[in-house]
Amino acid sequence: MGRAPCCDKATVKKGPWSPEEDVMLKNYIEEHGTGGNWIALPHKIGLKRCGKSCRLRWLNYLRPNIKHGDFTPEEDSIICSLYISIGSRWSIIAAQLPGRTDNDVKNYWNTKLKKRLLGRRKDRDAHHRQSAAATTSETSTENMNDAGERALSASAMERIQLCMQLQELQNPLGAAHHNPLVWPGCSRAATLSNNSFNSNRSTVTLAEQGQSISMNEHLMSTQLEGGAAMDGGLGSPSSAENSNVISMEAELEELLYGEGNRSGKAGAVDGGVQQGDVDWWSYDQGKSPVGCWDFAPEATNAVFQDYTSVYDI
DNA sequence: AATTCGATCAACCGCTTAACT
DNA sequence: AAGTTAAGCGGTTGATCGAAT
Numbered sequence: 001m002g003r004a005p006c007c008d009k010a011t012v013k014k015g016p017w018s019p020e021e022d023v024m025l026k027n028y029i030e031e032h033g034t035g036g037n038w039i040a041l042p043h044k045i046g047l048k049r050c051g052k053s054c055r056l057r058w059l060n061y062l063r064p065n066i067k068h069g070d071f072t073p074e075e076d077s078i079i080c081s082l083y084i085s086i087g088s089r090w091s092i093i094a095a096q097l098p099g100r101t102d103n104d105v106k107n108y109w110n111t112k113l114k115k116r117l118l119g120r121r122k123d124r125d126a127h128h129r130q131s132a133a134a135t136t137s138e139t140s141t142e143n144m145n146d147a148g149e150r151a152l153s154a155s156a157m158e159r160i161q162l163c164m165q166l167q168e169l170q171n172p173l174g175a176a177h178h179n180p181l182v183w184p185g186c187s188r189a190a191t192l193s194n195n196s197f198n199s200n201r202s203t204v205t206l207a208e209q210g211q212s213i214s215m216n217e218h219l220m221s222t223q224l225e226g227g228a229a230m231d232g233g234l235g236s237p238s239s240a241e242n243s244n245v246i247s248m249e250a251e252l253e254e255l256l257y258g259e260g261n262r263s264g265k266a267g268a269v270d271g272g273v274q275q276g277d278v279d280w281w282s283y284d285q286g287k288s289p290v291g292c293w294d295f296a297p298e299a300t301n302a303v304f305q306d307y308t309s310v311y312d313i
Numbered sequence: 314a315a316t317t318c319g320a321t322c323a324a325c326c327g328c329t330t331a332a333c334t
Numbered sequence: 335a336a337g338t339t340a341a342g343c344g345g346t347t348g349a350t351c352g353a354a355t
Contacts, residue, residue, distance in 0.1 A: 016323070016349080039340065055341075056324070068322095091343060102343075107322050115320095 007039070007050040014050075017057055021047060025054055026062045034058075060101045067099035071108055073253070075100070079109060080117065080252045116256055 028045045035041065039051035047054065060066070071079075075097050082093045090102035090109075097105065 014325075037340080050325090051340085052326090052342095053324075059342095060323075088344065103323075106344075111321055 007052075011048060012050045012053075013048040014053075017049075017061075021049065022057070022062060025049075025058060029058060029062075056103075060103045065099050066101065068104065071100075071112075073256070076113060076256050077252055079105060079113060080256065083109065113256070 024045050024047055028041075032044075034055075035044070037051075038055040041047075041051055042049045042054050049057075078096055079093055082096065086092060088106070088109075090106045094100045094102040094105045
C-alpha cells in the first residue's frame, strides 16, 4: 500500500502553468505569504493545482530575485567543486549561488557542466589511448572506468571520474592519493588513525601499474574536511592547504574553459580567494549558511560501498 | 519542406525528514 | 513513543525547440 496522495489527482490541473495562474499565485503570496501551508494555498486562491506544484512554481520561477540561465564561470566553478565534494545535494549547492534554484543548478549540471567535464575527459582518454596504443597495459583510470560501468551508480561514478580527472592533472603518474595538492585532506585523513572510517579502510590495487590507490581514504578525506570544518575539531587549514584548494579550483577552470581562457575569466583564481569565489574554510559552525559540510557518513559510505562492491575490495 | 534527433528545462513523482499531535 | 502530515529534496519524465539531415 502506497502513500496517500497529497491531493485529488482527478481534479487537480497538471502541466505547464498559464500566465494567469502565475499572476494569481504571485499576487496572493506577495500579499498574504504562504501561510505556512502549501496544501491549503491553492484552495484559498482558487487554483486547481496541487500544493506541491504551487510551492515548486513559486520557489523555482515566481519568487523574487530568481536568476535564469547565463551561469557565470564563478558559478560553474562553485557547482563543480561542490558536486565533487558533496555530490548531488542540489539544494546545498544552490544555496551558495544567490538567485539560483536547486532545480536550475541540477538541470544546468546534467545538461551542460557534466558533459563539458566528462566530455573533455573522454577526448583526453581517447588521445591517451592513441598515444599509448603500443603499450599493453591500460591506464588505471580506464580500468576503473570499465569496471565502474558494470555496477557503480552513475552519481558515484561521475564523482570518482571527476576526482580522478583532477588527480591526473596534478599527477599523471597516478600517485595522487598521496599528493595533498589535489585533496588537501588526504594526508590529514591518513593521520586520523582512530577515526571511524579507518575500520573500513581498503585499498584498490592496480597491479598492472604496481600502484595502489586508497579510494576509501580519498573519498573519506573529502568528507573529513567537511566534518572537521563543521565540528571545529581541526579548525582552518594552513595557508599551504588553502592554496591547494585554489589549485584544485584552477584545474576545474581549466577543465571547464580550457587552457588559454582562464586569464580572461573574471575573478580568475590566481593566488587568493577573490570576490565571487567560495571561501571554502568559512563554513564553520556559526557561519555555515546551510550546514553544507554536514556529510552524512552513510551517504559517503554508500558511495564507498558502491566502489568496493565493484572492485571486490 | 518534412522529418529526425538531441538539448533544454519545467514540472511531476515519490522518498525522506521534520514538525506536530 | 508512536503515528500522522506536510515540507523539502533529488531523480526522472515529457514537452518544446532548434539544428541537422
